[in-house]
Amino acid sequence: MELELTLTPRQQAFVEAEADEVLFGGAAGGGKSYAQLADALLYALRYPGSRQLILRRTYPDLERSLIAQHLAFYPRQVYSYASTAHLGRFVNGSLLEFGYCDHEKDVYRYQGAEYDVIRFDELTHFSEEMYLYLMSRLRGANHFPKSIKSSTNPGGVGHAWVKARFIDPAPAGRPWAAASGTRLFLPSRVQDNPFLMQRDPGYLRRLENLPDAQRRALLNGEWDLFEGQYFAEFRQQIHVCQPFAIPAHWPRYLTLDYGTDMLAAYWVAMDEQGRAWVYREVYEGRDNGKGEEGRGHTIGAAARLLRQAGQGESLRAALAPPDLWNRRQETGRSAADYFAQAGLPLTRTSNDRVNGWRAVREWLAPGEDGQPWLRIFAGCRNLIRTLPALQFDPRRPEDTARQPHELTHAPDALRGFCVYWTGPARAPAKRRAVWSPDQWEDYERADAAGRAYLIEKYGDPF
Numbered sequence: 001m002e003l004e005l006t007l008t009p010r011q012q013a014f015v016e017a018e019a020d021e022v023l024f025g026g027a028a029g030g031g032k033s034y035a036q037l038a039d040a041l042l043y044a045l046r047y048p049g050s051r052q053l054i055l056r057r058t059y060p061d062l063e064r065s066l067i068a069q070h071l072a073f074y075p076r077q078v079y080s081y082a083s084t085a086h087l088g089r090f091v092n093g094s095l096l097e098f099g100y101c102d103h104e105k106d107v108y109r110y111q112g113a114e115y116d117v118i119r120f121d122e123l124t125h126f127s128e129e130m131y132l133y134l135m136s137r138l139r140g141a142n143h144f145p146k147s148i149k150s151s152t153n154p155g156g157v158g159h160a161w162v163k164a165r166f167i168d169p170a171p172a173g174r175p176w177a178a179a180s181g182t183r184l185f186l187p188s189r190v191q192d193n194p195f196l197m198q199r200d201p202g203y204l205r206r207l208e209n210l211p212d213a214q215r216r217a218l219l220n221g222e223w224d225l226f227e228g229q230y231f232a233e234f235r236q237q238i239h240v241c242q243p244f245a246i247p248a249h250w251p252r253y254l255t256l257d258y259g260t261d262m263l264a265a266y267w268v269a270m271d272e273q274g275r276a277w278v279y280r281e282v283y284e285g286r287d288n289g290k291g292e293e294g295r296g297h298t299i300g301a302a303a304r305l306l307r308q309a310g311q312g313e314s315l316r317a318a319l320a321p322p323d324l325w326n327r328r329q330e331t332g333r334s335a336a337d338y339f340a341q342a343g344l345p346l347t348r349t350s351n352d353r354v355n356g357w358r359a360v361r362e363w364l365a366p367g368e369d370g371q372p373w374l375r376i377f378a379g380c381r382n383l384i385r386t387l388p389a390l391q392f393d394p395r396r397p398e399d400t401a402r403q404p405h406e407l408t409h410a411p412d413a414l415r416g417f418c419v420y421w422t423g424p425a426r427a428p429a430k431r432r433a434v435w436s437p438d439q440w441e442d443y444e445r446a447d448a449a450g451r452a453y454l455i456e457k458y459g460d461p462f
């Protein structure tokens with residue numbers, strides 16, 4: 001069989017790379033995904049009976065990109081793909097499995113498996129925990145070379161850990177020895193991919209028209225400008241805890257974010273040391289992370305759902321953002337009015353985003369004993385999923401990005417609680433002195449110097 005593959009020099013370097021962990025990363029369109037697929041094909045043919053896993057974060061991503069892309073150039077004479085099993089078979093017995101890893105626990109799908117090569121496409125979409133867990137699936141009783149090969153653009157959820165693992169410690173292009181094995185970072189630039197440049201010359205121009213930080217990340221593959229993750233201090237190990245029964249005397253709060261297509265609500269209890277425990281979640285939305293269309297809730301239905309979930313516990317306050325007090329034109333009443341009518345009176349919290357995020361950061365910070373001020377029960381999985389996924393707004397770095405929109409609901413709800421408790425930073429108000437009528441009479445009669453003296457003596461009344 002004649003295999004017709006032309007690779008760019010960078011892709012060739014990726015195929016030939018000899019390190020335990022390789023990252024091909026940088027500009028968009030540099031031919032990274034193609035390199036993964038070509039490399040997987042060459043490996044499968046070279047090592048009969050080998051087994052590889054190639055991953056994207058979600059199944060739709062996988063289908064749109066890798067699955068479609070590889071079917072276009074894998075030779076039919078030696079390869080067939082079974083779409084329900086997401087499994088590719090080579091006539092020499094090699095296997096190529098296509099996988100995804102939406103949620104942390106999805107890694108356990110690969111629990112029993114062993115692979116010779118594991119490939120992550122868009123590595124920054126994955127969490128470090130997923131990467132490390134799947135790394136442990138790399139083994140087998142054969143002599144095929146084992147490695148983890150990844151490709152990515154800068155700037156996803158996992159930007160910070162990927163950069164720390166591959167980019168910061170050593171110069172690009174040279175393998176180096178980490179404690180867990182050798183690592184290599186191969187940078188990619190869009191200009192390295194003549195295939196794309198020829199076929200779609202407008203692509204470069206479209207990248208050039210992006211906002212500054214995004215352009216430099218995607219066009220030049222620069223990693224420094226775009227420190228993606230907003231709450232980089234978030235750690236599963238310290239901010240997530242196993243549920244326990246909340247003592248009856250701890251005050252409880254509900255904090256929510258509500259829109260026509262989503263409802264995110266969290267119950268928070270305060271312990272005796274003033275620490276907060278986020279102990280219950282109601283999360284319904286268009287895309288609720290289960291990949292299904294969520295229902296939109298009417299206010300009545302949302303209030304009922306929350307009352308039911310609340311199990312009759314009494315609340316200090318149910319906090320909601322100020323926009324729920326906007327009056328609707330048709331009725332002259334606000335969402336808050338309807339919530340109250342449905343048995344859930346709301347308390348208005350602040351929608352000051354910047355101070356709100358600052359408050360969230362303060363709550364996530366450790367106290368003197370090293371424990372954070374706020375912890376989240378493991379069952380609140382949408383908050384645990386989306387809080388660390390929030391990105392910086394590249395144009396306003398003190399704020400979070402509002403895209404992808406689905407990531408914002410749970411953190412917005414939490415922010416309402418944090419800012420309510422912490423309060424916005426305020427400049428100390430100027431204290432105004434209050435004068436008696438006699439003092440004012442003295443003031444009226446005095447000349448400039450006398451007036452200054454009186455202000456000095458009685459305090460500034462203006």
Ligand SMILES: Nc1ncnc2c1ncn2[C@@H]1O[C@H](COP(=O)(O)OP(=O)(O)OP(=O)(O)O)[C@@H](O)[C@H]1O
Nearest residue numbers: 006007008027028029030031032033034035195196
């Ligand atoms: N060696 C090659 N031979 C033929 N076509 C190629 C080759 N390398 C890349 N291409 C084509 O160039 C385009 C971009 O490549 P690819 O999707 O691999 O880039 P990428 O770096 O993964 O991009 P993104 O950052 O958008 O994920 C694709 O259409 C791909 O098929």
Ligand SMILES: [Mg+2]
Nearest residue numbers: 032033034121
């Ligand atoms: Mg790609």
